[in-house]
Amino acid sequence: MNFIRKIVQVHSKEDAVLHGELKKLLKFSPRKINKYKKAFTHRSVQMTDKKGNPINYERLEFLGDSILGSVIAAYLYKKVPSGSEGYLTQMRSKIVSREHLNELGKDLNLIRFVKSNIDQANIGDNIHGNIFEALIGAIFMDKGYNFCQKFIHQNVIVPHVDIAKLEGKITSYKGLIIEWCQKQKKKYTFDTYEDSGNDPVKHFSVKISINGEQIAKGRATSKKKAEEQASKRVYFAFQNEISLD
């Protein structure tokens, strides 16, 4: 099925389903469900409100982009006290790059919520990042800044922002772990296998063991991503022993 779910008449049952799915995904209970519906509506649907204003995600995307930028700015300001204004600007650009935002949107599989009248193949890859930003705008309108900040922290910063990696000090966690094990004469195994479970999207899991002891697990939509995730966890477990020089 190559089409994004077509627009259907909104019923309260549909709202209830969306609410349930969002609650599972966002790990909180959304209040203003209409904000989220707007965040997932593509302009091709050509819906308008009673006053003739178009209903689609573009305004929420503008808002979410801005909120995301300020949350990341505040995070970097506090996290890197030695970083100059230029450094902070550059780091933020990397974190909120189009490519990165598309990845975040894909990771949450937001596209499944999107209503559009355009074939998914023709809608472009940026839709993933755009609706991720729109979702942040919707959360802001629904729950306010502080809540939004927490959401961004849990879903963007903790799993995806890594100052050392962004600075280019680490290009691959897997490589780093293997190199370290070899230097330290430790035995390591990466046990990687398909693990989609009931997920509609293919997933892979990995278990990393060092000297026979399992240290970390990872699970993602590609082998590489799962291995990087698990390797990063190993890195944080042994951070004091692993040198980046």
Added chain:
Amino acid sequence: MNFIRKIVQVHSKEDAVLHGELKKLLKFSPRKINKYKKAFTHRSVQMTDKKGNPINYERLEFLGDSILGSVIAAYLYKKVPSGSEGYLTQMRSKIVSREHLNELGKDLNLIRFVKSNIDQANIGDNIHGNIFEALIGAIFMDKGYNFCQKFIHQNVIVPHVDIAKLEGKITSYKGLIIEWCQKQKKKYTFDTYEDSGNDPVKHFSVKISINGEQIAKGRATSKKKAEEQASKRVYFAFQNEISLD
């Protein structure tokens, strides 16, 4: 005296003086006075903290710029439900333009707090906007987002943001009021006079009366600004009667 106040050794007495002046200006009691001192320190002072990190306003300027952008974005999003993403982007650019920020910094006369080793004449006009942004960064670090939002609302949005004017529907409030009075056969007077009081900077005041009744007052650093400010207040007093067509 053509020099910005030179750097002096920080004493608690100086802190107390700054605290008092800031409290008067900001209309709240600052807590973390060091944030504000940093916001008013130019890089030419070449101060560093114990870890060797430079102490100047540049990082706070980065932070404040971002917070200001998101507060204005949220304001426009709510205020103009019919505005497209492009419209919102354009309006925000006008509000946070370098020129406008310099004006805001000058209106608060922030330059009097600045420590610099450069002659004020050589430091450039943008310092006014830069330290205004840095001040917002300091307020954010001191008091958090919601407080910062209130401060921006009171000091940027209410006195300076006017959607109709930004859209070019109104280019001069004074012109608008005069035109309206002439059409409606109302007598009007602009009583404009120098009114610096104890202020170190020259100020002007204006009183506008219509048919002998005083409707609004204004006070600013130029005749034109004071008249625009007071005319804008007249406009809001008669908004329902004045047509923009």
